[in-house]
Amino acid sequence: MRRFIVIGHKAATAADFKLDDLAGGAGRLDVLLRCINSAFFLSHDIRRDVEVVLILQGPPGPVRTIRLVGSELRYLNPDERSTGALIRNALMRDAKGEERSTPGIYVSARSFQDVLALLDKGTELVYLREDGQDIRGVELPKDVTFVLSDHMDLSPDEEDLLLQYGPRVLTLGPMSYHADHCITIVNNELDRRSL
Amino acid sequence: MRRFIVIGHKAATAADFKLDDLAGGAGRLDVLLRCINSAFFLSHDIRRDVEVVLILQGPPGPVRTIRLVGSELRYLNPDERSTGALIRNALMRDAKGEERSTPGIYVSARSFQDVLALLDKGTELVYLREDGQDIRGVELPKDVTFVLSDHMDLSPDEEDLLLQYGPRVLTLGPMSYHADHCITIVNNELDRRSL
Numbered sequence: 001m002r003r004f005i006v007i008g009h010k011a012a013t014a015a016d017f018k019l020d021d022l023a024g025g026a027g028r029l030d031v032l033l034r035c036i037n038s039a040f041f042l043s044h045d046i047r048r049d050v051e052v053v054l055i056l057q058g059p060p061g062p063v064r065t066i067r068l069v070g071s072e073l074r075y076l077n078p079d080e081r082s083t084g085a086l087i088r089n090a091l092m093r094d095a096k097g098e099e100r101s102t103p104g105i106y107v108s109a110r111s112f113q114d115v116l117a118l119l120d121k122g123t124e125l126v127y128l129r130e131d132g133q134d135i136r137g138v139e140l141p142k143d144v145t146f147v148l149s150d151h152m153d154l155s156p157d158e159e160d161l162l163l164q165y166g167p168r169v170l171t172l173g174p175m176s177y178h179a180d181h182c183i184t185i186v187n188n189e190l191d192r193r194s195l
Numbered sequence: 196m197r198r199f200i201v202i203g204h205k206a207a208t209a210a211d212f213k214l215d216d217l218a219g220g221a222g223r224l225d226v227l228l229r230c231i232n233s234a235f236f237l238s239h240d241i242r243r244d245v246e247v248v249l250i251l252q253g254p255p256g257p258v259r260t261i262r263l264v265g266s267e268l269r270y271l272n273p274d275e276r277s278t279g280a281l282i283r284n285a286l287m288r289d290a291k292g293e294e295r296s297t298p299g300i301y302v303s304a305r306s307f308q309d310v311l312a313l314l315d316k317g318t319e320l321v322y323l324r325e326d327g328q329d330i331r332g333v334e335l336p337k338d339v340t341f342v343l344s345d346h347m348d349l350s351p352d353e354e355d356l357l358l359q360y361g362p363r364v365l366t367l368g369p370m371s372y373h374a375d376h377c378i379t380i381v382n383n384e385l386d387r388r389s390l
Contacts, residue, residue, distance in 0.1 A: 079225040
């Protein structure tokens with residue numbers, strides 16, 4: 001299993017945003033929607049061995065976590081608007097416990113701390129950061145979980161929390177990339193290894 | 196200069212599509228918009244040494260080519276909808292010769308054949324195809340032009356035309372990727388070399 005956890009610091013936590021305004025009123029939800037696209041889409045297929053966990057921390061609160069499970073997903077299209085509609089549907093749920101909104105999409109009130117605590121102990125945690133070790137030189141197990149941030153860096157508190165779990169700190173190259181581009185590059189790197 | 200030529204086989208050639216329907220009525224223009232995002236965006240910057248050439252071949256016709264020049268671009272945001280608006284603006288022009296619609300965005304009636312014929316002779320042409328040689332083992336010059344297709348393969352005629360130019364045929368890995376993901380992977384590979 002490849003897992004991508006992405007924190008959306010300003011991303012809407014209620015379903016009252018407009019699909020015409022995903023980059024504005026929805027708190028840069030567009031970034032997270034592109035992460036979904038990068039994580040799951042192959043040319044004529046969806047990656048079944050991938051899970052995406054979006055942690056929405058914007059207004060009005062409290063935090064909402066959307067989990068997308070590749071092996072169960074349906075109705076996912078590559079464009080931002082239709083994926084935005086799926087996320088908005090998920091945000092209409094109460095999120096007591098973890099609720100399914102559409103096949104493969106789950107919503108809960110879990111925080112970043114909760115999400116980390118619930119991770120399978122067998123997974124290798126990776127924190128993607130510019131000053132990390134080059135991913136191309138690093139062996140990774142099949143079960144690996146990457147932590148990324150939206151257009152903002154992790155806050156000091158979030159970083160402290162993550163570092164308590166002793167993640168590998170890896171980099172993808174000499175430039176600083178958008179989160180969705182990072183996911184595409186990671187997927188390609190891991191595809192090359194699974195042959 | 197890195198250049199990405201992308202053929203949009205069904206992409207709208209008139210400005211009468213809705214920004215709410217980029218993946219439908221605009222002929223999968225969403226694919227091309229994500230290619231623009233992948234080609235130009237760094238975390239807090241736009242790549243100035245990149246050019247994107249979109250060849251729109253859908254209805255009502257005739258063909259329209261949109262050229263985006265990184266060193267001149269303004270008003271480009273990462274989300275699909277706002278980039279769709281820029282492309283729609285370009286399609287409102289007459290396109291006699293090559294006309295600028297907004298800074299860094301040019302529209303013309305050039306065909307794929309015209310675009311290839313106008314390429315600088317010094318550029319290395321690369322055709323990305325699943326059965327090509329692995330890009331990681333191949334030296335490339337600074338001036339390199341990649342040819343990609345949208346959600347459909349190149350037609351036999353398009354491929355014949357391209358092959359007359361003797362391109363390198365390269366692959367990015369063992370899976371078949373969306374065009375925008377290909378561009379992200381290529382950018383990362385070339386970033387690693389330009390250090």
